[in-house]
Amino acid sequence: MKIIAEEYKLKYTKTIFEEINTYITNKDTKNILTLMFYNYYELDARTIHKALKEGKRNEKPIVEIFASRPSWFLQIVNEI
Numbered sequence: 001m002k003i004i005a006e007e008y009k010l011k012y013t014k015t016i017f018e019e020i021n022t023y024i025t026n027k028d029t030k031n032i033l034t035l036m037f038y039n040y041y042e043l044d045a046r047t048i049h050k051a052l053k054e055g056k057r058n059e060k061p062i063v064e065i066f067a068s069r070p071s072w073f074l075q076i077v078n079e080i
Contacts, residue, residue: 001037 008016017034024030035043044065051058066074 002039005037 005016008014008019012019016037020030020033024033035046038046047061047065051061069077
């Protein structure tokens with residue numbers, strides 16, 4: 001998906017994210033289209049950041065992420 005985003009910017013001079021924000025009005029659709037361009041590491045980081053910064057500290061998405069990842073992945077995260 002990153003290749004698509006890069007090619008889009010080269011051809012049309014705007015980022016695909018700018019176009020999505022300009023032409024798509026439904027918030028959920030915008031969110032889904034934007035999230036499609038992240039690999040799952042970036043998506044996890046974004047989701048965790050959003051859950052922690054909401055003020056209410058939404059722990060459910062954080063628990064879901066770490067509960068659904070394989071143990072080898074969690075070991076790498078722990079080491080880092």
